[in-house]
Amino acid sequence: xxxxxxxxxxxxxxxxxxxxxxxxxxxxxxxxxxxxxxxxxxxxxxxxxxxxxxxxxxxxxxxxxxxxxxxxxxxxxxxxxxxxxxxxxxxxxxxxxxxxxxxxxxxxxxxxxxxxxxxxxxxxxxxxxxxxxx
Amino acid sequence: xxxxxxxxxxxxxxxxxxxxxxxxxxxxxxxxxxxxxxxxxxxxxxxxxxxxxxxxxxxxxxxxxxxxxxxxxxxxxxxxxxxxxxxxxxxxxxxxxxxxxxxxxxxxxxxxxxxxxxxxxxxxxxxxxxxxxxxxxxxxxxxxxxxxxxxxxxxxxxxxxxxxxxxxxxxxxxxxxxxxxxxxxxxxxxxxxxxxxxxxxxxxxxxxxxxxxxxxxxxxxxxxxxxxxxxxxxxxxxxxxxxxxxxxxxxxxxxxxxxxxxxxxxxxxxxxxxxxxxxxxxxxxxxxxxxxxxxxxxxxxxxxxxxxxxxxxxxxxxxxxxxxxxxxxxxxxxxxxxxx
Numbered sequence: 001x002x003x004x005x006x007x008x009x010x011x012x013x014x015x016x017x018x019x020x021x022x023x024x025x026x027x028x029x030x031x032x033x034x035x036x037x038x039x040x041x042x043x044x045x046x047x048x049x050x051x052x053x054x055x056x057x058x059x060x061x062x063x064x065x066x067x068x069x070x071x072x073x074x075x076x077x078x079x080x081x082x083x084x085x086x087x088x089x090x091x092x093x094x095x096x097x098x099x100x101x102x103x104x105x106x107x108x109x110x111x112x113x114x115x116x117x118x119x120x121x122x123x124x125x126x127x128x129x130x131x132x133x134x
Numbered sequence: 135x136x137x138x139x140x141x142x143x144x145x146x147x148x149x150x151x152x153x154x155x156x157x158x159x160x161x162x163x164x165x166x167x168x169x170x171x172x173x174x175x176x177x178x179x180x181x182x183x184x185x186x187x188x189x190x191x192x193x194x195x196x197x198x199x200x201x202x203x204x205x206x207x208x209x210x211x212x213x214x215x216x217x218x219x220x221x222x223x224x225x226x227x228x229x230x231x232x233x234x235x236x237x238x239x240x241x242x243x244x245x246x247x248x249x250x251x252x253x254x255x256x257x258x259x260x261x262x263x264x265x266x267x268x269x270x271x272x273x274x275x276x277x278x279x280x281x282x283x284x285x286x287x288x289x290x291x292x293x294x295x296x297x298x299x300x301x302x303x304x305x306x307x308x309x310x311x312x313x314x315x316x317x318x319x320x321x322x323x324x325x326x327x328x329x330x331x332x333x334x335x336x337x338x339x340x341x342x343x344x345x346x347x348x349x350x351x352x353x354x355x356x357x358x359x360x361x362x363x364x365x366x367x368x369x370x371x372x373x374x375x376x377x378x379x380x381x382x383x384x385x386x387x388x389x390x391x392x393x394x395x396x397x398x399x400x401x402x403x404x405x406x407x408x409x410x411x412x413x414x415x416x417x418x419x420x421x422x423x424x425x426x427x428x429x430x431x432x433x434x435x436x437x438x439x440x441x442x443x444x445x446x447x448x449x450x451x452x453x454x455x456x457x458x459x460x461x462x463x464x465x466x467x468x469x470x471x472x473x474x
Contacts, residue, residue: 093265100362111174118169133378133412134338134357
């Protein structure tokens with residue numbers, strides 16, 4: 001009578017282990033590549049100028065930091081706190097961006113349109129609103 | 135394949151499927167935020183990345199192309215060319231501009247002239263656009279500016295795709311309709327790609343199609359005119375568009391009054407008996423134009439016009455009370471209020 005081979009050989013376990021390891025590693029890589037998903041909300045700042053796209057973290061409680069962002073009109077300054085970000089100053093004529101005030105929640109966006117600067121709180125968490133009409 | 139290799143093969147396929155599903159990010163919507171048309175445009179599209187990435191690129195490209203055609207402040211736009219030839223000969227116009235002109239013509243008539251793209255000379259005289267704001271006197275409005283306003287002084291020929299402003303000094307501004315039209319075009323591209331759902335929001339003029347993967351409707355907050363980071367209500371919508379016009383977006387203050395850009399084309403003065411008007415419509419072009427028109431017409435007349443046209447509308451009055459058409463309330467899931 002012919003022997004039925006076992007479903008798994010020793011080498012198969014090594015192969016399967018390697019594949020699971022690869023899957024976990026890939027998953028981890030994508031979590032890190034999408035920081036909002038892995039580490040909680042972050043601040044995405046985009047400028048049409050040389051600044052490009054950059055991510056910033058919120059500060060620790062009791063601390064604030066200022067970020068200078070160069071746009072086509074000049075420097076805009078952002079103020080970042082433990083749970084907010086806002087435009088502090090901008091060289092635009094109407095200062096709508098400064099007047100907008102603080103952004104707190106993931107998905108919230110403020111922009112200095114004339115100076116081509118966009119600030120957004122990004123996170124993997126679902127925003128309770130899909131859009132704002134204004 | 136031998137029996138001994140079936141299980142490892144199946145396990146490998148399962149692991150690879152896991153990697154592919156998680157690495158493509160198909161579970162999460164694709165989002166892009168860009169600055170164009172003097173505003174922030176946010177596009178969110180659901181579905182597999184192989185469909186949504188190229189579709190989103192195409193939609194943004196088309197939006198930029200149309201903005202360049204319809205923006206009167208861009209010297210190379212078709213609208214700028216039409217304005218420059220005011221009082222002269224007919225000008226050949228593109229199918230895109232013709233479609234905006236045709237819709238403007240229809241809206242001018244059904245809104246009793248409260249939607250009128252020829253109000254541009256008045257807006258310019260107030261300083262909207264360049265930022266050199268000033269209050270206009272009654273005399274300059276009556277003698278110099280209002281004679282340049284009136285859609286009936288604009289003619290177009292749909293058969294030959296031509297148009298003409300009949301008086302020198304007249305100007306068109308499709309700001310009250312173009313953004314909506316551009317949003318609709320972008321949404322159509324996303325829909326054609328096979329994506330199951332999307333939302334395109336250009337500075338508050340937004341349109342949606344489909345439902346979110348959870349099966350839920352899109353939840354849209356209406357901005358509080360007095361606090362940019364709060365909403366006064368939340369709408370739940372699907373396969374339709376929402377737009378809001380308010381006195382808090384473009385304005386200056388003088389003589390103790392707020393002078394905003396939502397001007398009544400009949401008087402040349404900003405309409406003062408509303409803070410904001412929110413419209414739900416089948417497409418963003420209509421929502422955009424109706425929001426402008428109802429605001430310009432004022433609370434009572436605006437609401438009547440919207441009711442007669444079957445357009446769901448809600449007006450926030452200066453005392454923060456609300457008035458709405460009968461069709462509007464169905465988009466309100468509750469009396470929800472709160473921060474964004």
